[in-house]
Amino acid sequence: MIGPCAGPLHILHLEDSDLDAELIEAELEKLDHPVVIERVMTRDAFAAAAQPGRHDIILADYVLPTFDGVSALGIAREQCPDIPFIFCSGTLGEDVAVEALKNGATDYVTKQRLDRMSRTVLRALAEAQGRAEKRAAEDALQALNETLETRIAERTRELAEANAELKRQIGERERVEEALRLNQRLEAVGQLTSGVAHDFNNLLTVIAGNIEFLERAVADERSRRRLNMMRGAAERGANLTAQLLAFSRRQRLEPTPVGLNETVAAMRDLLQSSIGGAVQIETTLQTDLWPALVDATQIELVILNLAINARDAMAVGGRLTVETANVIVTGPPTRPEQPQPGEYVMVSVSDTGTGMAPEVLSRVFEPFFTTKEVGKGSGLGLAQVFGFVKQSGGGIRIDTVLGEGTSIKVYLPRVERDGAAVRSAPVPVDCNVAHPPGSAARLLVVDDDAEVREVTTTRLSEAGYEVREAASGLQALAALEVDPCVDLVVLDFAMPGMNGAEAAIEIQNRWPGIPVLFVTGFADTTALTQAGAVGADAIVLKPFRDGELERKVASALGSPSRRCDCSATARWRCTSSICSPSRCSTISACGRHCSTA
Template identity: 40%
Template sequence: MQTAQRKSLTMLRWMMVASLALPVALFLIAGYVSYGTTYEEADREIRRSLDVVHEHALKVFETIDRSLSEIDEIVRDLTDADIKAREQVLHARLRQLSDALPQLKSAWVFDAHGRPLVNSMLYPAPDMSFLDRDYFDAHVKESVGTFIGATLTPRSPYQGAAFFSISRRRQSDDGSFTGIIQTSVLPDYFEHFYARIGRAPGSYFALRRFDGLVLARFPVTERSAGPAPHDIPAMAADTDRLVTETSPLDAIERRVGYQRLAGYPVYVSAGLDTATIRNRWLGTMSRHLIFGIPATVLLIIFLTLARRRTEHFYVEAARRLEAEDALKHGQRMEALGQLTGGVAHDFNNLLTVIRASADLLRRPNLPDERRQRYIDAISDTVARASKLTSQLLAFARRQTLKPEVFDIGRSVVALRDMTKTLVGSRIEVVTSVPPEPCYVNADAGQFETALINMAVNARDAMAGQGLLSIAVAPASDLPTPVAPHHRPPLGYVAIAVQDTGIGIPQDQFSRIFEPFFTTKTIGHGTGLGLSQVFGFAKQSGGEIGVTSEVGRGATFTLYLPRVAPSHEPRSEAAGHAAPIGGRGMSVLVVEDNIDVGRSATEALAELGYLTTLVDNARDALEELVGGASRFDVVFTDVVMPGMTGLELAEEIRRLDLNIPVVLASGYSHVLAQQGTNGFELLRKPYSIEELSRVLHKVAPVPHHRAPPVAPNSEVR
């Protein structure tokens, strides 16, 4: 009995010691975890703030850039004498422009000697020189595009707040310097905005140039009459990661993130004082202590019960974490399996057709009619595979669209007969278009595909029988209104596709635009139709809305930004027209994939083209610089190691070689984000007919001859 008591007492003592050591250990662990969590939350807060100030600064600089373009357009054809003669009228116009933009203090037009010809502040402009300003040093020798200067103070007789300049060079037709167009931007405008969003203690925002020169800052530092203040150069922190740094301006350590403004030599930054982050952590730990001390006392009093409950708690917590990890893993695998399974299923079907047709073409003594049928099957299957790839890219918003201005109503009317044939005779198709044209700037082919996809979806929802209504109407705004500065000037065009089908259950609303999600049986749909509509709407600057009631049908409404009509004729697709003969046209083919390059050159040679094949852009430049007159056109792939095809085309344009360039690409994120910069684009996979026609479109008349490359010759 005593032995058992001693053992019990010993166990009790150890448990009492543990009742003190365990809370201390738990508090230390919780403190460590809370420290990391606090910093992670601060990083997320900084990134959210950085996105806000980046979007704000980008819109401001784009607005100022448009204002400079407007001023440039006003004075472009005027001489200095003309500007002085019309100074009063131009002064009023510049004043109206600067008053309309709260970020602008003034707008100026200078002559080549630094004297103001007209400005928005005073009329007439005083006869004084501004040659000592930094924007004259930047522009007088060469064109540097848009220049952002340091913070300056007004000189008499001009008064007011400090400013920094954004300017452009004025130059004559021969490129000689004739003066400067300049706007004075108020740092206070940015600092007031930063003060409004930086209400959290320790908030920090800055707008600075690449060299670290501060243009605007919060908290605001006192501006002196000496050299402009410099913070840590933004280029030193040109990374997606946040950095911890100490500013030389106020000696405060901060956690800071940077983001560059695309197209401008400036960065925005957002951050929090590290002291503030630590105080947040200490506050959290203090709240833990308030509850931790009573819990420790209770733990000592109810020693055994607390220990059992604690053990039970950790066992349950471990089981819950294991269950959550298993659930997340299962969800990831399900999504991955759905995506890969859908792609593999569709592409395997297409590859099966191609493989079977290729095998049948190898059979001897094959009749011409059957041979042609197998060839057509391969061609059609490749087209279907290309369409599937386009739909995937459209859903991911990575498809390189070819926007053009066209009338939505006219396009819907043109597709009416096709839609009737597609949905079947048991479905009544009713179209309604407004009397006035509704123009949009979008990819017409993708729009037609989206409309067909919505019609097919409606047909399947009605089981082949019912009423399908397609209505086009102007819309001033989206169902969920956007910010005024994001709203198109002319509003939107709404294309509503309504059916009388079974409707959409509420539990499926969140998934209808997912790729490969479909309620149809196997073989009756890929699940990519509505996802293509979604991707096309988003990439075109629009939206897609859905309303439905089970048993009463559904309405899909596609919204596209409305634009003014264009006077340029809409181009028509070449379709399956016959290829155009080369007639000796010389083509420089640039393709890093040797098989693709030789296939293109052999096909062109069959049509009478003279070809030279190189496998990289550098060798292509050497060929062109050494004898550009030997070639009529350059046909280049976009995605290549080293210099890309788009960079090659830009370099040919910069060198003024006067040779048209045709780009070829199946997908390029650069093209998807920036476009083709005015160069012709041929999407892969392309047919020889399409290739020959686009070559003749950019270079219709060959002016020389060059020796062709034999099919088995070496690549240069």
């Protein structure tokens, strides 16, 4: 306790003799440590001075005129029990000293042996320090014991939370990995189906075209019936490829503002007749529903498709609920089919049927996957819904409980807040090639498939057009370089090397007056829009149906917006009487009807 860095030693000294006090103080100076001594001689003075933390040690005479050491010991043990108490008396016998120690004194020194004072004080201080340290350790141990259970519980809770967080992170990682695998699988299947659909549409175009040619040459009724059967099979094949293209997000959509409440209300009778009287139909329609930006025809097919699936899940009847709502999605998607954060118009179809098992739910959007009996489902229904919704910029959420039912929520983008639909800006067209009276329009047919090209050129030739051919986008450009006098380019979209969209952009950059009509088995609508395809009349789908090719070619050639555009300030003069005023803005604007002024 006494060391080079310690403060002065504070001593309370109870002594009535000045001489003895001086002798004792002289001995204390031998401690080789600063000492501060407070001397008292009466009970009151001692009681006032004996306070906790005020002194380091108490020295007391045993016999005083008005006071005695035993009483002083009692006061000290009551008021400051932790301070060492040493008797220092000349009349203290052995019996009295032993009694004093029993009563709580730390030690004693006789005045005849004051040379023992320094050692006694140091020993008393060391013992006091030991007792203090022991008491502190005991207090700490007691506090530790008292808080041990609490700390164990707290640590257990922390470990449980850490374990739960670790499990959550592992589960989240597994969920993300599974979602990634599912998305990659759907993307791979989508690419495969779109490629198959394109090639299949080319085959169907050849089949359907030649069936049409044969029908003109066949006279007997039996052969015509067989040709009708073949044409029906080709049309069913075309419908199948249309479903595949819907899944792979390659179908052509015309998004417009649509009120889904009106759509659902108008479809009620159709839904009831499609699912039968055993199923009760209920509708829950939000009154202030936002308009959805969606293809009106396709969303009707989606609702009907979901309703038929719900009917099939309710073998003995039940309840089908169609609901609409405005929804704001905030969290990120946990599965590929779910919507990204944003504002959506939601339409849901719920049933009270059998529900889906987890292994079914994980594959429900894959093409040709079905749990129905053979012959009762193609497995393309939900795949088609998935492709349409994702291509429209929305998402799907499926909530299902095995044995209780399923709810399929379709999220569709809302029209912008100002009420205007988000549409792609039309690509401006300068003009169309004009024709002198009586001349046949000249067409350039571009398709890499020779058989498809032969069907296309035959049909157009029979329709009265003068037809030229090219087997690729580069061949088309080369043909136009030699002779740009073409009234219309009939252009296949999917071709190796330069595809139809790229060829169309190059044609419009170099010959802006030549219109382009796309023929395709599947198409990236964004690429087609950028290439100049505006509206349904700019695209002919393979296989050709009911004179659609001839009708859209005639429409493209006769569009008033593509007439010859002449300008009085340009250097080209129009030689045809249908051009007015007499000058054309570019030589390509009026094609063969322009010459230098």
